[in-house]
Amino acid sequence: MSEKEVLKQADRESQLTHLPHWRYMLGSLRTAFKCSSSAVALELFVEIGALAQEANHHPDVDWRYDTLFVTLVSHDVGGVSLRDTQLAGKISDLAQEHGAQANLNLARTVEIAIDTDDREQIADTWRAALGYKEQADGSLTDPYGRGPAIWFQNTETPNANRFHLDISVPHSHHVDILDGLKEAGARLNYADAPSFTVATDPQGNRLCICTEAGRTD
Structure with missing residues (x-):
């Protein structure tokens, strides 16, 4: 296994068993350390x-x-490699030396999803306005990692409200988040869980709680 190649899913998951402070989300390893x-x-x-x-x-x-x-x-190979898992372990060791605690409930990412039946017709508008770069999957991302990614949800029947948020969270922590949504009055659709669960607020606005579970590279 080369240090300069993307880890296959099985290899990545094997590496993560030794990295309890980290989770794989949206093509990268993520964590949050509270000091x-x-x-x-x-x-x-x-x-x-x-x-x-x-x-x-x-x-x-x-x-x-x-x-x-x-x-x-x-970034040079387009995914998580052994360099990432090795450095993650060393960063965790440093965090422990400083008494920092991993808080994976904070390791969330947000994408803005746009329902569309013609991605090519609108993608360049958003790319030009935001200064984003197009990824292999057709999404647009901030090259400096500051703003949320733009994801074009291809559908022949776009929803009347074409915008929704995709909020990626660690699968290990998603149940608490879904429980919080139910307490807040949201309706939950588990049809595609655990990959993503669609939540609709009391006024009909939608968002998705996404996890790494149930997905393949």
């Missing part, structure tokens, strides 16, 4: 940066007060 203070979070941030320089492999790290959100993916 005892902003100062500790900054120290951990700096040490992750040094580790990345040493490995010549650089994660995306978002520092928010006492919490670091970390994303790992090998």
